[in-house]
Amino acid sequence: xxxxxxxxxxxxxxxxxxxxxxxxxxxxxxxxxxxxxxxxxxxxxxxxxxxxxxxxxxxxxxxxxxxxxxxxxxxxxxxxxxxxxxxxxxxxxxxxxxxxxxxxxxxxxxxxxxxxxxxxxxxxxxxxxxxxxxxxxxxxxxxxxxxxxxxxxxxxxxxxxxxxxxxxxxxxxxxxxxxxxxxxxxxxxxxxxxxxxxxxxxxxxxxxxxxxxxxxxxxxxxxxxxxxxxxxxxxxxxxxxxxxxxxxxxxxxxxxxxxxxxxxxxxxxxxxxxxxxxxxxxxxxxxxxxxxxxxxxxxxxxxxxxxxxxxxxxxxxxxxxxxxxxxxxxxxxxxxxxxxxxxxxxxxxxxxxxxxxxxxxxxxxxxxxxxxxxxxxxxx
Numbered sequence: 001x002x003x004x005x006x007x008x009x010x011x012x013x014x015x016x017x018x019x020x021x022x023x024x025x026x027x028x029x030x031x032x033x034x035x036x037x038x039x040x041x042x043x044x045x046x047x048x049x050x051x052x053x054x055x056x057x058x059x060x061x062x063x064x065x066x067x068x069x070x071x072x073x074x075x076x077x078x079x080x081x082x083x084x085x086x087x088x089x090x091x092x093x094x095x096x097x098x099x100x101x102x103x104x105x106x107x108x109x110x111x112x113x114x115x116x117x118x119x120x121x122x123x124x125x126x127x128x129x130x131x132x133x134x135x136x137x138x139x140x141x142x143x144x145x146x147x148x149x150x151x152x153x154x155x156x157x158x159x160x161x162x163x164x165x166x167x168x169x170x171x172x173x174x175x176x177x178x179x180x181x182x183x184x185x186x187x188x189x190x191x192x193x194x195x196x197x198x199x200x201x202x203x204x205x206x207x208x209x210x211x212x213x214x215x216x217x218x219x220x221x222x223x224x225x226x227x228x229x230x231x232x233x234x235x236x237x238x239x240x241x242x243x244x245x246x247x248x249x250x251x252x253x254x255x256x257x258x259x260x261x262x263x264x265x266x267x268x269x270x271x272x273x274x275x276x277x278x279x280x281x282x283x284x285x286x287x288x289x290x291x292x293x294x295x296x297x298x299x300x301x302x303x304x305x306x307x308x309x310x311x312x313x314x315x316x317x318x319x320x321x322x323x324x325x326x327x328x329x330x331x332x333x334x335x336x337x338x339x340x341x342x343x344x345x346x347x348x349x350x351x352x353x354x355x356x357x358x359x360x361x362x363x364x365x366x367x368x369x370x371x372x373x374x375x376x377x378x379x380x
Contacts, residue, residue, distance in 0.1 A: 002105050002119055002174045004354075005330070005345040009337060016040040019361050021342070028342045029369040031357045037208055037232035038275050039358040043268055051262035054080075055255050061266035066254060068273055073215055073227065073243045078254055080261035081240035084204030084230025085109025090256045091200045091226035091242050092117065092167065099128040099164030101152075101197060105136065105175025105348065108167060108202050117167055123155050128164075130155045136178040137305050137316050145187045152191060165225075166192060167200040170216045176347030177307055177314025177354060185220045199223070204230035204240070205312060209276040209359040212285040212310030235272050239265040275360050284310045284359055291355075291370050298377050302328060313355040314346070315377070324349035335376050341369045 011023040018039045021028045030036065054062040062080075069078050081087040085108065092100065092113040102108075102117035109115065116124070120131040132148040135141040155161055168188070172178040192199055201224040206216040210232070213219050217227060229241040239261060255261065261269075288310050295306045295315060302325070305316040317332065319325040329351045336343055346354045355373065357366055 002107060002176075002346070002348055003350070004174050005333075005350045007330075007333075009342070018042075019358055019365055026340065028337070028340050029357075029365060029372075030342050031355050031369055032342045032344050033236075033356060033358070035231040035236040037210055037359045038235050038272055039360055040236075042235040042271070043237075047267065047271075049264050049267060051259065051264040053255075053258050054261055054263070054266070055258050057263070059263040059266070061263050061270060062254075062261050065261060065266040065269050065273075068270065069241065069243055072273070074218075075227070075243040076245045077243070079242045079244070079256050080254055081242065081256040082238040082260050083109075083240045084202070084228060085111050085114055085240075086256060086260075087204070087228035087230065087240040087242045088114045088167065088200070088202055091228055091244075092165065094226070095165035095198060099130065099155075099159060099161040101130045101132060101161070101164060101166040101191075101195075103132050103134040103168060103172070103175075105134055105172050105178065106131075106167075106169060106202075107172075107174035108169075123151065123158065125158050128159050128161075130161065134172055134175065134178055135181055135184050136172075136176060137307075141181045141184045141187075145184060148187070148191070152195065156195070161195050161197075163196050163198075165198040165200055167202060169202045169205065170220060171206050171211060171309060171312050173205045173312065173354070173356075174346050176316065176352040177312055179307055179309055180220065182220070185222070189222070198225040200226045200228065202228050204228060204232070205356075206310075208232050208272070209281050209284055210311050210356070212281060212288055214276065214281060216309075233269050233272060234265045235268050237265050237268055239269055280359060283363075287363065287366065288313070294370060294374055295377070298374060300377055300380060302380055303377060308355075311355075311357050311359060315353040315355070315373075316347070317351045317353060324351040326350045329353060332376060336373060339372045339376065341372045343373070 015022045088108040089111040107118045133144040135144045170180050201217045226244045304318040317329045
């Protein structure tokens with residue numbers, strides 16, 4: 001069971017910068033967010049417009065957003081939601097009544113179906129859900145692939161899984177920044193073909209540059225039926241989306257919720273997409289390699305592994321015997337906060353320090369935060 005650690009900092013927020021948060025007289029670099037892909041204070045007061053629903057009122061902002069997402073993704077259709085959870089739930093509901101395949105350590109939300117497919121183990125015969133294993137520290141891709149093939153065969157004898165839906169993250173965030181390997185992706189493609197599964201890719205965390213790709217599914221060569229986006233699309237405002245092709249139609253006027261992709265949030269999303277340029281994505285890729293090198297050069301027995309992609313980086317922390325050490329991870333997290341850097345903990349044991357800076361953060365501020373993290377890790 002994966003339950004990420006979120007601990008509130010002492011004091012109340014007094015102001016925010018673009019990439020910082022101020023509490024009293026103290027300023028913190030914020031490396032904690034998924035929805036803050038472009039930082040805070042992204043929308044200025046002169047950009048505020050009426051949040052009219054596209055369900056009734058056609059407007060140029062929502063229409064341009066539909067066009068932009070089609071062009072960037074290569075899909076024909078878009079259905080808007082108010083969150084990534086709602087996007088995943090909408091995609092899953094298109095398969096309601098059939099079987100679902102998900103993964104241990106997955107998190108897709110806390111709505112009805114997203115909650116059922118998240119964070120389970122083995123076979124849930126009552127709800128016709130199969131929770132496969134995802135490669136991670138201590139679990140090789142070969143072992144995971146072999147286990148998954150056996151589990152699918154076992155499940156197929158309990159209920160019909162042919163024509164069901166498989167939902168996956170390409171980098172498990174709450175699971176501990178577990179990155180899907182190329183060979184594991186190949187095995188999934190074979191599973192999908194063997195059981196004629198619809199593929200739902202949850203890119204709430206990985207899309208829009210955070211992984212170093214606009215859409216990570218393209219790098220793996222997947223051909224999803226649905227791709228789910230979250231509030232990063234709307235700079236933290238209530239906006240998500242399901243992008244798909246017309247074979248499985250979703251909702252009327254491109255909306256799952258009445259207040260999804262309003263005139264206002266669509267305008268914000270267009271501005272977000274305008275900031276995540278090819279040049280910025282190259283910056284994320286190149287700087288990620290530099291950060292990984294800095295962290296991997298640290299000589300510390302408390303660091304079991306550094307892993308990640310783009311601006312999704314996890315430091316797996318353990319004790320001197322190599323066991324996951326939640327206590328040390330929490331101590332490190334608190335030390336970083338005292339030094340002015342905010343991170344969160346994730347993974348099955350909450351022993352993975354998650355570093356997720358905004359995609360658009362300036363290099364100087366980014367490397368200042370990484371330097372603080374490096375210095376604290378060197379102290380042990």
